[in-house]
Amino acid sequence: MALRRVAIDTHHENVAYLHRDCAIYRAEGFKALAKVEVRANGKRILAVLNVSSDPRIVQCHELGLSQDAFERLGVEKGHPVTISQAEPPESIPALFRKIEGERLGREDFLAIVRDIAAHRYSKIELTAFVVACNRAELDREEVYFLTEAMVATGRRLDWHAPLVVDKHCIGGIPGNRTSMLVVPIVAAAGLVFPKTSSRAITSPAGTADTMEVMARVELPFDELTAIVQKHKACLAWGGTADLSPADDVLISVERPLSIDSPGQMVASILSKKIAAGATHLVLDIPIGPTAKVRSMPEAQRLRRLFEYVAQRLHLSLDVVITDGRQPIGQGIGPVLEARDVMRVLENDPLAPNDLRQKSLRLAGRLIECNPDVRGGDGFTIARDILDSGRALAQMNALIEAQGSRHFDHHHPPLGKLHFDVLAPADGVVIGIDNLQIARIARLAGAPKVPSAGVDLFHKLGDTVQAGQPLYRVYADFPADLEFARQATQRSTAFALGDASQMPHVFVEF
Template sequence: MSIHQPPAANAVHAAGSVLRARRLGIDTYQHLVVYLRRDSPVCRAEGFEAQSRIELICGALTVTATLNVADSELLELDEAGLSDASWRALGVRDGTPVQLRHAAPLQSFAAVRAKLQGRPFDDAALLAVAQDIVAGRYSDIHLATLITACSGSHLDLAETIALTRAMVAVGQRMQWPAEVVVDKHCVGGLPGNRTTLLVVPIVAACGLIMPKTSSRAITSPAGTADTMEVLAPVSLEVEQMRQVVRREGGCIAWGGGVALSPADDILIRVERALELDSDGLLVASVLSKKVAAGATHVLIDIPWGRTAKVRSEQAARQLANRLEACGQALGLHVRCVLSDGSQPVGSGIGPAQEALDVLAVLRGQDDAPQDLRQRALTLAGLLLELGGKAAQGQGEALALQTLESGAAWRKFQGICAAQGGMRELPQACCSQVLTARHGGRVVAIDNRKLSTLAKLAGAPRAAAAGLRFHAPLGTVLTPGQPLLTLYAETPGELRYALDYAETQSALVTVEDA
């Protein structure tokens, strides 16, 4: 949250800089925005212009917001309109007096400009940058410039380590009464890859502590938190998370609810919009949250493939090397595993569809997706070895025993109960089967286009929306055979997705069998 305590030297401005707060009900996500009339006496007296950075002061709180100017009677002359994010940050009511003043100069941004000119960041500069990001002093333009300066291979290992430490320093840090606390992460890029919901109960059932925080989707049809949320509440506060872990040994919570690495949460929002890849930012993002969550041993899954997030084996190995080196510098035991990123994992894509796959594996159903099951067993086994619960090479056997005995399913039910109770899965009211136009063997699948198709159907906002994929690599198709089933919550969204599918000949690539 973009909040900081105002310095004592910043005295209250004259009464002319005070306006009445008004909630406008505008969702700007995490971006704090204030709206003023152009002919407002405050706007004119202070010289405020559109996109100015403005400090809003209410009692002991000061937040920094971006100004949008209105040339209409949307607002009264003595009102300051607040976006939902600004409203939550200030915690005010309609009519509450709020002071406005120009934001102080952004001193830490000098280091960002220097980086663009080829000068490396030092530890002090990155700490100052992280502090200003969390305090809300960086606008989206500042954030985009910082991300650009760090993009590609522009951050070296020393800078990556310093950035990770800075992100940890400006957030909360949890501690657990155990010498070994395990965690896992997947760098993403594969639809349906919900191994976390299987690995956590397997590992916790074997006696390891695993306080897992996960993200919601930003550009994908489901994040781990979205899928878990159709099964149980995930918006836990820090103390709630502690209680769940004390009771069950593990949890699957939304990371945004506990704000363990708030600078990263802010950077991710802009980084994803820019679609800029950076090993340095990715490593700092992943490891800062693991350190903040109190982990000591971390397993990281790096899928690679033509349409995955990581495109080549060489790129995957370079990323693994940086993750392991940075982890070592921070006192973490990090192990990376490279995995197949050539196709979706499981059959479901979208929160409810992916949850169906997870439940099928946990319950031992005959129709459970075997690729998801095997990938989860492999990761759980490696984590059990890393955490000292199994000898080298014996972890997967222990994971398999835990799954087949029903212990993992019971543990998952216990975690759901501790987080607020297990839920019934939502059902989509509209569906449509898409069939193969030509016969042949499936030789390639476009993960990105399948993800786009599920999003156009409404996922993850509509939890029941998404698709089930019926044609993994190697499938021999006949004309008219089902490729996938689309699910939507409205006829309009289903039509929208179908229109896209009809223009995409390369969702799957088929060659003569």
């Protein structure tokens, strides 16, 4: 059969297309959603079969492949291909045992993760694995085995340095762009800090989305390596590095289901960091009423699980529990968050102080990984680097090395349309719903539309008067603006009341 590229994004799932009147389809008895094996030029992929009656999608003599599947097979359109019914992945018996609630061993997880990374699992099988691991929560040994397997199935970087640092937040806090400040501060202190970050999945911006406003982030691996060797750091998208590839496949199922179990979270984060070559990691766990982690006991349980797995994998880990009661910074969305980052780097009076202070403290913890730095001195060193302009110079060097997009943060290209959300009454801001404010920013278009998002005018503890703007919503398209407006009418995400009603949180800094 002749190969045809079907321009459909199936999001990490290989999909094959046959015409209903195709002779092979009739002869072999293929069924829609059956798993098939496609071979060409010595390569093979497994795919889920879709059947079409429309010759505009695929003709009788053709086999169509979705975008991802076409790229994985790696041959030109029109190339001869063969198709056959696929054998089930070898790890299916282990998957069934996990569905039954059994505890799995090292070889079981390695087999499952290998099949996942090779795209041998359908979305249905992936969902079964994710739900089974969530329902019968993994014990800490299983989390270790899962993490180890995820590292083993992808590339593992070696920077040929005794000390390679990284920083990660478990997420859930809008505007929390500390990595883009921590990286230039710590690199300016002389530490190797290759930061490979993800794009947003359910948030209004990821680190890669925000950095992309200012510079290229999709860098070939050799170019990324050269930048780190010259500048000791990078701020790049991690998708080109093939780090823990099974994690990206699992995330494509976990996020739509809103499943983020502790075991899978630990495996996801630590596998990526270890594969990226980190020797020392500072991990940020925010807690708050609308954060991923809602209480200190829950945070401490998660900390212990992270520490156990990190210790088994010989990764030095420093967990920091932080204030997650509200967004960090003023802007939510790629352009707005990039503006905030540059204001902090330039020591601008308009810079959000909460973003500055949190970044300095996290950077200080990483600087103290250097055995030549005395414990407790990291914050002062970080502050001096930021205040002196060395961090700004480091960031500008990274932007130029990665390919500057000439972002003007003094006049950021914000959405052409906007509206203000007003306080309904006098009062003190006693609550900001992280989930709702993030949802409003996404409905406005972020991160797909970088100029869209939410610009906060007030934070917890601020006194406001009726009719005073709480925040401004930016969008580029009327439909997006209207979706966001409707969301704010259902809930503004702000709660007003008396100062005594403001939630308290006990954090480490």
